[in-house]
Amino acid sequence: MSVKLARADRRAAWLFMAPMIIAMLVVAVWPLARTFYFSFTDAYLDDPTNFSLVGIDNFLEVLDDHTWWIATRNTLVFASISVAIETVLGLAIALLINQAIPGRGLVRAAILVPWAIPVVVATKIWEWMLNDQFGVLNQMLIALGLVDHGIAWTASGTLIMGVVIFIDVWMTTPFMVLLILAGLQMIPGEIMEAAEVDGIPGWKRFWSITLPLLKPAIGVAVLFRVLDALRMFDLAYVLAASSEQVMTVSIYARNRLISFQELGIGSAASTWVFLLVAFIAILVIGVLRLDRAAGEAA
Amino acid sequence: MASVELKSVSKSYGGNTVIRGVDLAIRDGEFVVFVGPSGCGKSTLLRLIAGLIPVSGGEIAIGGEAVTDVPASKRGIAFVFQSYALYPHMTVARNIGFALETLGLRRDAIRAKVAEVAKLLKVDHLLTRRPRELSGGQRQRVAIGRALVRKPEVFLFDEPLSNLDSDLRMEMRIEIARLHDDIGTTMIYVTHDQAEAMTLADRIVVLNHGVIEQVGTPQELYHTPKSRFVAGFVGSPRMNFAPVTTTGGAPDWSLAGPGGLALAVSVTGNRSAPATIGVRPEALSLVAPEAGRLSGTLERLEDLGHEHFAYVRVAPETVFVVRVPVRPTIARDTRVGLAFRDEDLFLFDEAGLRLDHAASHERAAAASIEERAA
Numbered sequence: 303m304s305v306k307l308a309r310a311d312r313r314a315a316w317l318f319m320a321p322m323i324i325a326m327l328v329v330a331v332w333p334l335a336r337t338f339y340f341s342f343t344d345a346y347l348d349d350p351t352n353f354s355l356v357g358i359d360n361f362l363e364v365l366d367d368h369t370w371w372i373a374t375r376n377t378l379v380f381a382s383i384s385v386a387i388e389t390v391l392g393l394a395i396a397l398l399i400n401q402a403i404p405g406r407g408l409v410r411a412a413i414l415v416p417w418a419i420p421v422v423v424a425t426k427i428w429e430w431m432l433n434d435q436f437g438v439l440n441q442m443l444i445a446l447g448l449v450d451h452g453i454a455w456t457a458s459g460t461l462i463m464g465v466v467i468f469i470d471v472w473m474t475t476p477f478m479v480l481l482i483l484a485g486l487q488m489i490p491g492e493i494m495e496a497a498e499v500d501g502i503p504g505w506k507r508f509w510s511i512t513l514p515l516l517k518p519a520i521g522v523a524v525l526f527r528v529l530d531a532l533r534m535f536d537l538a539y540v541l542a543a544s545s546e547q548v549m550t551v552s553i554y555a556r557n558r559l560i561s562f563q564e565l566g567i568g569s570a571a572s573t574w575v576f577l578l579v580a581f582i583a584i585l586v587i588g589v590l591r592l593d594r595a596a597g598e599a600a
Numbered sequence: 601m602a603s604v605e606l607k608s609v610s611k612s613y614g615g616n617t618v619i620r621g622v623d624l625a626i627r628d629g630e631f632v633v634f635v636g637p638s639g640c641g642k643s644t645l646l647r648l649i650a651g652l653i654p655v656s657g658g659e660i661a662i663g664g665e666a667v668t669d670v671p672a673s674k675r676g677i678a679f680v681f682q683s684y685a686l687y688p689h690m691t692v693a694r695n696i697g698f699a700l701e702t703l704g705l706r707r708d709a710i711r712a713k714v715a716e717v718a719k720l721l722k723v724d725h726l727l728t729r730r731p732r733e734l735s736g737g738q739r740q741r742v743a744i745g746r747a748l749v750r751k752p753e754v755f756l757f758d759e760p761l762s763n764l765d766s767d768l769r770m771e772m773r774i775e776i777a778r779l780h781d782d783i784g785t786t787m788i789y790v791t792h793d794q795a796e797a798m799t800l801a802d803r804i805v806v807l808n809h810g811v812i813e814q815v816g817t818p819q820e821l822y823h824t825p826k827s828r829f830v831a832g833f834v835g836s837p838r839m840n841f842a843p844v845t846t847t848g849g850a851p852d853w854s855l856a857g858p859g860g861l862a863l864a865v866s867v868t869g870n871r872s873a874p875a876t877i878g879v880r881p882e883a884l885s886l887v888a889p890e891a892g893r894l895s896g897t898l899e900r901l902e903d904l905g906h907e908h909f910a911y912v913r914v915a916p917e918t919v920f921v922v923r924v925p926v927r928p929t930i931a932r933d934t935r936v937g938l939a940f941r942d943e944d945l946f947l948f949d950e951a952g953l954r955l956d957h958a959a960s961h962e963r964a965a966a967a968s969i970e971e972r973a974a
Contacts (some may be wrong), residue, residue, distance in 0.1 A: 422855060490683060496679065496681060496746075499652070501699060502698070503702060508686075
């Protein structure tokens, strides 16, 4: 290609990307930069124009706060357990509905319903079903004679984390199923037929062929879900507001920023959340070798 | 090593029948090629033999044992796929040896077998590579190696060379023929390429719409095709056909066709009237317009170096292809005549079945001499 043509191509590329770049600058880079800047100040939300620089004091104060560490632990517990359950369950369901069973189309459509419901609505529905006095779950348990009186699902300290994980699994397993199913359908049928002719038993076909070939799809799905779970806010907030039992780092940052009006410390907490999510994302990509696996599947 | 027998095997999907009552006996050690146009059911028939899909009716026996209800892995067959179907995440060595892992063989025993097969197929220098690092021909060799290592009774090939370029296809064709000579295992090979069928097969099975049109040696199919379909399928370029009108009555007919064709033929055996004539491009020669049996306008000349094809329009909707050994010095749009010998004329009736005629016996006799010599 001539130099002139190459230059024209590059100009066209920039032209096409310009709207996207401008939008990103306005809605992502600018707020992020502002947050980052405010995290070095002692600003308050009621008067954000009046502040002075305080160095890294805010970052240290967040780390010094016992509640921050509770929130971090909650977030990590929630993310690891829920994503683990969703992955195993998603893989199992995807394998099942990848088979040519009758009514497969209907099952595939139905399975997406929980994912299509807004988080707040789904959480409210479950909150009612789990209500200790009027909830349908306790009614059933009492009717079956398994318990004498209703269990306070969302009030008890140990139970509520389980409830949050359960609702999240219920809501986002369909997403896992969908991504893994897409990966399953990318595996050529003739490879499975070759294994069949070769007399490879089912379990070995799964471990040595299906799973390795699915790795990139599972990896991407896990990455998406981990990032989502680490910044989870709505589910825990709707269910338990600012209760420390299920407080996530996002809720912590929100409380410092909005409830306590501490713009500086809230921004520092948000920055910590950003760093935490970024660190774990890099970790996941590295462990699952997503950058390399993508090329291998081809 | 084993024979393969099919007894009225049929397969249908819903109301759609793709294989209709196929009977076929393949001898131990034979190389049989299934040919036919796409959609004729040749790959389906191969998959039925493999056990990759269940039959809707009929019985299959391999080595004299009924295998109709036996899973693919227990039929003693190996299958080579068109897409090679190599395990993309495994090395060449593991691809070849994977089936042996489940047989409880020791690791060094597997390695020895893999090395032996790899050497035979000339892929021993590629053992640590992944399939995506191989060329098409190398992938095909690995796929054959994977089949070979299990020492199958019957080899099944599903259009194994159709993803290769023509040079490589020729080379692999010779390799497969050599492999069959070396190991002598029964092989069933599906292709739509009649050149592969002609060069590899002991016997060719021509399939059309899920039924066997004809089974025979390449020579039988070429010289005495049972029907217009087989005649059109075997030989390249394909046989020239032209519709004819008849006067007279069995067995002596006067035929009139395009390009001023006028022939008197004497049909033997079958009593039905000829409806189509056929002449192969290699049986035709270009002559002066008045010296030929039919004439037309030279439309196009193709020069392939070692041979030349002349396209002669003998009627508005009929073009005859003529194979000429030396480049003719005739300008385009010139009127030319086409000549052929009586014994090179094929006659087909309304239903497409070939009719024997007085002169065709000479051709059959010549074919049987040729075959005996081969």
